[in-house]
Amino acid sequence: MERDNHQVGETEGVKICDPPCESNPPADTLATSLSLLGNHMFPDPVERNYRSTVKEEPEDSLSDITAEEESLDGDPHPHQVTKLETEETESSGCQNNVSTQQLDIENEDAATDNDRSDSGEFVVTMLAKAKLEEQGIGVKGRSSPLLEAETQEPPAFMSHRDEDVTADSWRQHRKHVFVLSEAGKPIYSRYGSEEALSSTMGVMMALVSFVQSGDNIIRSIYSDGHTVVFLQKGPLVLVCVSSSRQTEQQLRGELLYVYYQIISMLTQASISRIFEHKKNYDLRRLLAGSEKILDGLLNLVDSDPSFLLAAVHCLPIASSLRDALSQILQKAITPNLVFSILIANNQLLTIVQEKTVIEDSRLEPADVHLLLNLIGASSAFQAGEIWTPICLPLFNPDCYFYAYISYLDPPECTVCLLLLSTDKEAFYAVAECKRKIEEAMMAQNSLSLIAKVQSYSVSQVGVSDLRHFMYKPFDVPDNYRQLTQFTSPEMEAPYSSEEEKMRLLDLYRYMHSRIHSSSRPLKLIYHVAERETLLAWVTSKFELYTCFSPLVTKACAITAITKLLRWIKKEEDRLFIRNPPKYSTTPNPSKSSRGGKSDQQDSTDNGFLSLL
Amino acid sequence: MGEKLPQVQGDPQLRRDTLSRPVRTLRAKMVLLGSSGVGKSSLALRFCKDEFRNTSPTVGCAYLTQVMHLSDVTLRFEIWDTAGEEKYHSVTPLYYRGAHAALLVYDVSKRDTFIRAQVWLRELEKQYVAGSTVLWLVGNKGDLAQHRQVSVQEGQSLANDRGLLFTETSALSGDQVDKLLLAVAHRVYECVGAQQGGLSEWQETPHVDLRRRNHLFASCCKVGP
Numbered sequence: 058m059e060r061d062n063h064q065v066g067e068t069e070g071v072k073i074c075d076p077p078c079e080s081n082p083p084a085d086t087l088a089t090s091l092s093l094l095g096n097h098m099f100p101d102p103v104e105r106n107y108r109s110t111v112k113e114e115p116e117d118s119l120s121d122i123t124a125e126e127e128s129l130d131g132d133p134h135p136h137q138v139t140k141l142e143t144e145e146t147e148s149s150g151c152q153n154n155v156s157t158q159q160l161d162i163e164n165e166d167a168a169t170d171n172d173r174s175d176s177g178e179f180v181v182t183m184l185a186k187a188k189l190e191e192q193g194i195g196v197k198g199r200s201s202p203l204l205e206a207e208t209q210e211p212p213a214f215m216s217h218r219d220e221d222v223t224a225d226s227w228r229q230h231r232k233h234v235f236v237l238s239e240a241g242k243p244i245y246s247r248y249g250s251e252e253a254l255s256s257t258m259g260v261m262m263a264l265v266s267f268v269q270s271g272d273n274i275i276r277s278i279y280s281d282g283h284t285v286v287f288l289q290k291g292p293l294v295l296v297c298v299s300s301s302r303q304t305e306q307q308l309r310g311e312l313l314y315v316y317y318q319i320i321s322m323l324t325q326a327s328i329s330r331i332f333e334h335k336k337n338y339d340l341r342r343l344l345a346g347s348e349k350i351l352d353g354l355l356n357l358v359d360s361d362p363s364f365l366l367a368a369v370h371c372l373p374i375a376s377s378l379r380d381a382l383s384q385i386l387q388k389a390i391t392p393n394l395v396f397s398i399l400i401a402n403n404q405l406l407t408i409v410q411e412k413t414v415i416e417d418s419r420l421e422p423a424d425v426h427l428l429l430n431l432i433g434a435s436s437a438f439q440a441g442e443i444w445t446p447i448c449l450p451l452f453n454p455d456c457y458f459y460a461y462i463s464y465l466d467p468p469e470c471t472v473c474l475l476l477l478s479t480d481k482e483a484f485y486a487v488a489e490c491k492r493k494i495e496e497a498m499m500a501q502n503s504l505s506l507i508a509k510v511q512s513y514s515v516s517q518v519g520v521s522d523l524r525h526f527m528y529k530p531f532d533v534p535d536n537y538r539q540l541t542q543f544t545s546p547e548m549e550a551p552y553s554s555e556e557e558k559m560r561l562l563d564l565y566r567y568m569h570s571r572i573h574s575s576s577r578p579l580k581l582i583y584h585v586a587e588r589e590t591l592l593a594w595v596t597s598k599f600e601l602y603t604c605f606s607p608l609v610t611k612a613c614a615i616t617a618i619t620k621l622l623r624w625i626k627k628e629e630d631r632l633f634i635r636n637p638p639k640y641s642t643t644p645n646p647s648k649s650s651r652g653g654k655s656d657q658q659d660s661t662d663n664g665f666l667s668l669l
Numbered sequence: 670m671g672e673k674l675p676q677v678q679g680d681p682q683l684r685r686d687t688l689s690r691p692v693r694t695l696r697a698k699m700v701l702l703g704s705s706g707v708g709k710s711s712l713a714l715r716f717c718k719d720e721f722r723n724t725s726p727t728v729g730c731a732y733l734t735q736v737m738h739l740s741d742v743t744l745r746f747e748i749w750d751t752a753g754e755e756k757y758h759s760v761t762p763l764y765y766r767g768a769h770a771a772l773l774v775y776d777v778s779k780r781d782t783f784i785r786a787q788v789w790l791r792e793l794e795k796q797y798v799a800g801s802t803v804l805w806l807v808g809n810k811g812d813l814a815q816h817r818q819v820s821v822q823e824g825q826s827l828a829n830d831r832g833l834l835f836t837e838t839s840a841l842s843g844d845q846v847d848k849l850l851l852a853v854a855h856r857v858y859e860c861v862g863a864q865q866g867g868l869s870e871w872q873e874t875p876h877v878d879l880r881r882r883n884h885l886f887a888s889c890c891k892v893g894p
């Protein structure tokens with residue numbers, strides 16, 4: 058016990074904004090060295106074909122834009138390139154814990170087939186063989202007890218859990234995500250039950266270990282139509298198998314969100330300690346009931362550009378209403394309350410922070426995304442008020458906050474109040490804050506005002522041919538230390554159907570990957586796609602993605618963007634949370650949310666060990 | 670009102686929603702414990718709304734309230750519906766500490782949940798002060814007769830051995846659920862209410878009373894869209 062506390066004390070000393078670097082050295086040195094390697098070692102070959110010029114002022118850049126006629130159908134990926142990278146010596150050997158029982162499944166192939174150029178085939182073959190084994194016609198004549206395990210799964214609330222992992226439909230999912238432990242134990246699969254997939258995951262781990270044993274790290278595998286991306290975080294290995302055209306970088310970013318969501322439920326410190334104690338611990342025990350939260354996250358990641366942009370979308374409302382709501386939150390406080398967040402239809406209305414918290418940091422968009430996802434996936438609809446421990450991994454991956462979640466407008470349940478405290482005993486005090494907020498909102502008729510709030514239409518901008526856009530301002534002096542936000546109109550015709558929405562998002566993802574290409578970042582791209590024309594532009598002040606009808610010329614698009622920027626400037630008080638107020642709930646400033654270590658220490662030492 | 674309670678489950682809404690209250694309202698804390706998926710949230714929903722819906726796993730803990738009118742007193746139950754998941758075990762003591770009633774729920778069609786309930790029981794007994802908490806063993810999903818893995822006798826004899834009360838329920842059909850809540854209320858009032866400092870009076874500022882009552886009903890009896 059004492060030793061545990063000591064450890065926690067140490068990790069909590071870690072600077073919060075950048076915690077992984079110190080808190081978990083082997084894995085993170087690894088990850089860091091990987092991302093560094095990634096920057097220069099593997100330039101995207103497609104991008105070499107283009108020359109684009111970089112300018113900040115629209116007028117100047119006009120003449121410099123390089124038209125890009127390539128349609129998305131050109132395969133942006135080189136075929137069958139396996140990225141095997143030599144890791145830095147310091148981290149080699151640290152992670153060489155290979156699960157053996159699964160390794161022998163395909164060991165022969167692994168030993169013979171190590172020609173790098175064929176590795177794409179290699180993994181696909183391995184994955185395919187793993188499937189064969191599960192069908193009971195495996196090479197080595199093993200029957201599969203796993204399938205029976207699967208049929209015993211209770212149907213209940215997990216539709217995808219029961220999928221037949223041997224069916225074609227299972228293979229055809231656009232994006233698979235798997236989480237496993239270093240020992241090769243399945244932790245999560247987006248589709249199909251983990252039991253049924255345990256040999257597939259074993260093969261994945263075998264692959265990771267095999268490459269690792271040569272002091273290398275496997276980052277990704279490209280094969281015809283599929284990208285397999287690996288991310289190792291501490292004792293967890295996350296794998297994405299995607300047939301979308303997203304880049305490795307984007308897919309890895311998504312895996313990171315999955316990792317963070319797991320951290321948000323268990324904390325990084327607990328996970329490390331659990332696996333230090335017991336290498337082959339079955340983490341599903343602790344994630345039981347949370348699959349739905351991870352499923353929900355992955356659906357959001359696919360459908361909501363917030364994740365791509367790493368920014369939060371807030372509901373556009375009159376600044377007077379937003380200010381009034383903020384003030385209501387600001388007044389209903391109690392000791393150790395640190396964040397008060399008001400949400401409508403899963404979008405932010407306003408967020409108010411404790412003073413000492415906001416002084417040294419701000420809430421990261423990723424943490425807000427995790428919170429919003431938790432609310433979306435939770436059963437708050439049936440229950441009165443929720444009180445739950447939750448970790449904000451980017452704020453501090455090792456500590457819990459206590460979240461109070463309650464809907465203010467039953468039975469509709471669209472307006473949700475989220476209050477975060479550092480004190481796990483504070484439920485009644487925090488619930489009392491909610492009563493105050495509720496009363497004040499009733500007095501001001503806020504709910505009916507909120508009910509009228511809508512997202513806006515692009516037509517309000519008054520620029521013909523502009524179909525949609527996403528605008529993300531960067532930190533500039535007047536909103537320094539504020540939550541990173543973006544604004545975007547409703548997706549309207551022709552992007553009304555789910556398929557079309559996804560198609561537009563895919564185009565944006567493509568533009569985003571070009572803008573953020575690690576080898577050849579671009580600042581301005583004019584892209585003529587089949588059914589629309591897109592223009593993406595990044596400056597020191599903002600990042601902008603626009604979508605026009607197909608026949609718009611560059612010149613027209615630039616003029617339109619100038620108008621759009623003017624409109625946004627005019628509307629910015631409505632479109633963004635501009636000046637979130639702060640309150641002070643900490644009688645003793647040293648005990649700020651992050652300093653509230655006495656509580657958090659308790660909670661990090663959460664008794665998991667006793668369960669091992 | 671405050672007259673004798675209807676013994677039948679015929680119209681629970683009437684009994685619950687009745688607006689006039691006897692003079693005294695006492696707070697009673699009830700906690701639902703047991704493995705994930707045994708039906709704790711479903712029971713809580715039955716308690717508050719007499720309804721059954723497919724629920725998603727509880728995140729952390731859900732707090733609901735329900736008012737029960739007994740003949741000479743009103744009990745305002747504060748119900749803590751815990752997530753039976755291991756990751757929340759660290760915080761569960763928060764919820765059962767000071768509880769006047771603890772319902773240990775298992776699923777009669779899953780033996781491991783029955784075993785798990787005994788683990789919970791041991792845990793509770795560590796904290797338990799005789800006479801301060803009413804412990805009730807609840808075998809839920811009684812409707813799943815064909816999949817039964819724990820017999821009524823087993824449940825009953827565990828309860829007898831450990832001095833618990835015992836009921837088999839079905840949150841799905843509603844069978845025995847109302848009776849259970851009512852029995853718990855009576856028991857809590859008899860055992861705990863009479864004691865010095867047993868149940869505290871529930872106070873509310875009068876002018877918000879109506880609104881708040883509405884809200885409580887609305888929120889605890891909330892059904893999704």
Ligand SMILES: Nc1nc2c(ncn2[C@@H]2O[C@H](COP(=O)(O)OP(=O)(O)O)[C@@H](O)[C@H]2O)c(=O)[nH]1
Nearest residue numbers: 705706707708709710711723724810839840841
């Ligand atoms: N057949 C049957 N199913 C039930 C009953 N009570 C709950 N369930 C189902 O069991 C699952 C888990 O219920 P839930 O209330 O969420 O369990 P909790 O995790 O203990 O809160 C859900 O799918 C419910 O629909 C019951 O009495 N009979």
Ligand SMILES: [Mg+2]
Nearest residue numbers: 709710726727
């Ligand atoms: Mg539940």
